[in-house]
Amino acid sequence: MPARLGLRRRPGPLVLPCPAAGGIEVVAPPLKPLAQAPGIGQVGSVKNTQNIAIIGAGLAGLTAAAYLRAGYEGEIVIFDKGRRPGGRLAARRHQGVLFNHGAQFATARNPRFLAWLQARVADGRAALWPETSINHDRYVGLPDMNALADAPISAVETGRHVSFAEQQGGQWYLYVNDAKLVAPGHVGPTGSRIGPFDRLILALPAPQAAAFLAGIGHYFAEPASIVTMAPCWTVMLGFPPGTAGPDILLPAHSPLSWVAREACRPGNRDASVGYTVQxxxxxxxxxxxxxxxAVQDMLAREFIALSGVAADPDFTATHRWRYAQSEISLGVPCLWDEERNLGVCGDWCMGNRLESAFCSGVGMAEAILAHTSMSVRG
Ligand SMILES: Cc1cc2nc3c(=O)[nH]c(=O)nc-3n(C[C@H](O)[C@H](O)[C@H](O)COP(=O)(O)OP(=O)(O)OC[C@H]3O[C@@H](n4cnc5c(N)ncnc54)[C@H](O)[C@@H]3O)c2cc1C
Known part of the structure; x- marks a missing residue:
């Protein structure tokens, strides 16, 4: 669990102590427990027809979209620079072998997230992973973790890197680029200008949100920039069918922190043996x-030494997660600027796990719907 920033509750906006500024005002939605929050159908009786743009189709952005859809007749457009929705809910095949190279499993303390997971177990899109469920039940997507992303590729504008946003006449316009043609962290008014949107949600890892917000001159850049995120080098190793080795390793005092034999995941039917090593x-x-x-070689050697696997890998692949898991969280579900109609959500608002991303997405939707019902009534 990452450390939380020390938030002082006040009747008005929350105050985040910031060493540089001596404390900055951040408007955040109320900290009501999600389990007690009203259901979407109960928030406001009039449907809203305003358009919303969401940047980021990880679990936070997709959850915000799913909960907003129940209260919106307007269009919700989601942009993601990746090739498919899901973000860190990632899986890929190498030479026919499936690897879950991002989030490994989901745990749930929040009743709403638990119910969400259990609904997916009931309809076959998720399963318990008994081999790893020691202190907590651990859930995985079926056939892979990306299945928890729950969004058909058609629901998201994939391969679209949004590099900038500006408001004109109270409405948002986005600068959208072909993700293959821009540098990963690019911020600036390049590409096609797309809009108008009435509301804008950023559902990005904290450092990317901070850079984007700084680029558009929004004060949410300050709280976002306080959150640091740890990287994670991940290596995927493929071995011939029948290669013997351990199912799970949680090495201590090692460069490795997690080793999983993909075939021990529920639903995996691969004949070849794949190991995901983080x-x-x-x-x-x-x-x-x-x-x-060089990283691949070092981690593969370490894996062989720890696991005792005797065979040489048939193939090896590497993925660098520059922003894997936050080391500190804001301690609020999300940030919402009612005047500018700009929201920020993501796992780092509440923690560093899938559950945090889900709860942040729900919180974002509820903040907007609460504001919507007020403005519709008013
Ligand atoms: C290696 C690893 C292991 C993990 N293990 C676990 C685990 O076992 N259990 C657990 O609960 N959690 C785990 N996590 C954490 C979990 O994956 C995250 O908490 C969760 O997926 C975050 O979701 P999110 O929507 O907040 O962010 P993300 O999933 O990062 O989504 C953000 C999206 O924004 C997109 N994006 C970024 N910039 C732009 C831009 N400019 N324009 C358009 N799109 C953009 C990205 O492509 C991405 O799809 C792990 C993470 C990693 C990396």
Whole structure:
């Protein structure tokens, strides 16, 4: 669990202590427990027809969209720079072998997230992972973790890097680029100008949200920039069918922090043997800018030494998560600027897990719907 920023509750806006500014005003929605929050159908009786743009189709952005759709007749457009929705809910096939190279499993303390997971278990889109459910039940998507993203590719404008936003006449316009043609962290008014949108939601990892918000000159850049996120180098190793080895390793005092044999995941029917190997946050940070091949070689050697797997891998692939999990969280579900109609959500608002992303997305939707019902009534 990441540390939380010390928030002082006041009747009005929350105050985030910021060393540089000596405390900045952040308008955040009320901190009511999600389980007690009204259902979407209960919020406001009049449907809203305003358009919303969401940047980021990870679990936070997709959840915000799903909960907003119940209260909106307007269009909700989601942009993501990735090839498919899901963000860190990631899976890929290498030479026919499935690897879950992002989030490994979901745990749930929040009753709403638990109900959401259990509904997916009931209809076959998720399952319990008994081998790893020691202190808490752990859930996985079926056939892979990306299945928890729950969004058909057609629901998201994929491959679209949004680099800038500006407001004109109270409405938002986005600058949208082909993700293949811009540098990953690019911020600036390039590409096609798309709009208008009445509301804008950023559902990005904290450092990316901070850079975007700084680029458009919004004061939410300050709280977002306080949140640091640990990287994670991940290596995927494929072995011939029948290769013997452990199911799960949680190494201590090692460059590795997690090793999973993909075939021990519920629903995996691959004949070949795949291992997903994740480096610790400290090791990943120390080697963040190293050559990917060198990282791959080091982590593969470490895996062989720890696991005792005798065979050489048939193939190896590497993924660098620059922003894997937050080390500090804001302690609020999301940020919402009622005047500018701008919201920010993501796992880092509440924690560093899938549950945090889900709860942040729900909180974002509720903040907007609460405001909507007020403005519709008013
Ligand atoms: C290696 C790893 C292991 C993990 N293990 C676990 C685990 O076992 N259990 C657990 O609960 N959690 C785990 N997590 C954390 C979990 O994955 C996250 O908490 C959760 O997925 C975050 O969701 P999100 O929607 O907030 O962000 P993301 O999933 O990061 O979504 C943000 C989206 O924004 C998009 N984006 C960014 N910038 C732009 C832009 N300019 N324009 C358009 N799109 C943009 C990205 O492509 C991405 O799809 C793990 C994470 C990693 C990386």
């Amino acid at each position: 480096a610790s946050p400290a090791w990943s940070r120390a080697h963040l800018e190293d050559d990917a091949q």
